[in-house]
Amino acid sequence: MADKESFLTRQRRQRPWLDHLARAGEAYTERYGNHYAAAITYFSVLSLFPLLMIAFAVAGFVLAGNDALLAEMQKGIADAVPAGLDKLINKVIDSAIKNRGAVGIIGLLAALYSGLGWMSNLRDALTAQWGQENKQRPFLSTSAKDLLALLGLGLALAVSFGLSAAGAGLGSWLLGLVGLDDDAWARFLLLLATIVLSLAANWLVFLWVLSRLPREQVNARSAVKGAIAAAIGFEILKQVFTVYLTTVSASPSGQLFGPIIGLLLFANFVSRFLLFITAWTATANENQVAEPPEPPPPAVISPRLIVHNGPNARSAAGLVGVGAVLGLLLRKRKRPESQE
Numbered sequence: 607m608a609d610k611e612s613f614l615t616r617q618r619r620q621r622p623w624l625d626h627l628a629r630a631g632e633a634y635t636e637r638y639g640n641h642y643a644a645a646i647t648y649f650s651v652l653s654l655f656p657l658l659m660i661a662f663a664v665a666g667f668v669l670a671g672n673d674a675l676l677a678e679m680q681k682g683i684a685d686a687v688p689a690g691l692d693k694l695i696n697k698v699i700d701s702a703i704k705n706r707g708a709v710g711i712i713g714l715l716a717a718l719y720s721g722l723g724w725m726s727n728l729r730d731a732l733t734a735q736w737g738q739e740n741k742q743r744p745f746l747s748t749s750a751k752d753l754l755a756l757l758g759l760g761l762a763l764a765v766s767f768g769l770s771a772a773g774a775g776l777g778s779w780l781l782g783l784v785g786l787d788d789d790a791w792a793r794f795l796l797l798l799a800t801i802v803l804s805l806a807a808n809w810l811v812f813l814w815v816l817s818r819l820p821r822e823q824v825n826a827r828s829a830v831k832g833a834i835a836a837a838i839g840f841e842i843l844k845q846v847f848t849v850y851l852t853t854v855s856a857s858p859s860g861q862l863f864g865p866i867i868g869l870l871l872f873a874n875f876v877s878r879f880l881l882f883i884t885a886w887t888a889t890a891n892e893n894q895v896a897e898p899p900e901p902p903p904p905a906v907i908s909p910r911l912i913v914h915n916g917p918n919a920r921s922a923a924g925l926v927g928v929g930a931v932l933g934l935l936l937r938k939r940k941r942p943e944s945q946e
Contacts (some may be wrong), residue, residue, distance in 0.1 A: 630886035634735065639885065642731030643877035649727050650873040653720030655698050660717040661760065662699045694865045722749060725756040729819050731877075735884040738822040755819060762814050766807035801841075808837035816884060825893075832887030839879055847872050 611619075618625040729752065733740055813833035817826040847868060854864040887893070 626886065626889065626891075629889040630882060633737070633889050634882050634885040637734045637737070637885065639731075639735065639878065639881045642727065642734060643874060643881055645727040646724065646731060646877040646881075647870065647874040649720060649724035650877070651870060653717070653724045654869075656713065656717035657721050657760075658695070658698050659701070660714060661764075662703050663713075694869070718753075721756050722752050725752045725759070729755065729821055731881055732816070732819050732884055733821045735881050736820050736822070736824055736888045738820060740821070743821075759811075759815070759819075762811050766811050805837050805841065808840055809833050812836040812840070812880075812883075815880070816887060828890060828893055829887055831890070832883050835886070836880060836883045839883070840876065843872070843875055843879065847875075 614628075618628055726748075730740055810833075813826070813829055816829035816832050816836070817824055850871075851864060851868045854868065
């Protein structure tokens with residue numbers, strides 16, 4: 607008697623969305639998602655501060671005299687991380703702006719080394735979660751492509767942060783212009799519009815990450831739903847870690863170590879979530895590749911040798927017939943001799 611289906615198997619068969627989640631979880635595990643997330647976390651923390659210092663040192667030179675725009679960019683980055691980490695990030699940014707002249711070749715090389723390590727691991731992880739083969743590639747051309755991808759991602763993040771910060775600033779200015787800046791409903795609508803704008807900016811960034819960072823080309827249309835899920839999940843993670851950091855920072859030891867531990871946990875959870883969303887996108891029905899049927903087993907040729915001790919039925923019948931014919935011939939030959 608066949609075994610009955612398990613409860614999970616029945617639920618997966620009846621609910622396609624649950625089956626999709628289960629396939630994504632299996633793919634994430636089989637493609638070493640946690641190991642890749644650990645590598646991304648390490649290089650994220652290693653490269654975050656040097657890259658921020660280089661980026662804002664350059665911005666300090668370019669935007670010298672435009673403190674308002676520089677402050678808006680700084681606010682956009684601070685808003686993108688959970689509350690509690692913003693103070694740590696702001697200290698790094700302020701130090702980079704004030705000491706922008708001291709950021710020399712050594713600092714630039716350190717930022718490039720850590721940044722390329724982060725981008726290389728991120729691209730390898732996304733490639734693996736898409737189910738693509740991670741081939742051996744030439745070092746120089748691969749590093750050049752990773753550098754271009756790093757610059758492209760930095761530009762996309764800058765645009766995202768700028769849109770979020772500019773949207774909030776522009777909205778506040780417009781409310782003040784029409785005299786509604788003190789009305790609660792107007793402030794609520796502005797907050798809602800800011801959240802929507804932030805989600806839209808995050809969606810564009812995640813769409814670019816999911817569709818353009820894998821080392822093999824993928825269809826951007828397949829990443830649209832994944833980017834939406836990633837943008838929403840990222841905002842949820844921000845709120846969760848905001849509560850966590852607020853709770854941890856209540857103690858003196860938490861104020862000292864809380865931001866660093868929070869940064870590590872936040873980077874790790876975001877890395878795992880991003881890779882799981884990539885696996886979820888890659889295991890969608892439109893991205894499933896039908897596996898070819900297994901070839902039949904090889905034919906085995908085994909000759910059969912049959913040995914009979916006596917004649918078979920056909921041979922026996924033939925012999926009987928031959929004997930009958932011979933008997934008739936002999937009988938006819940004896941009759942004439944007897945007549946003589």
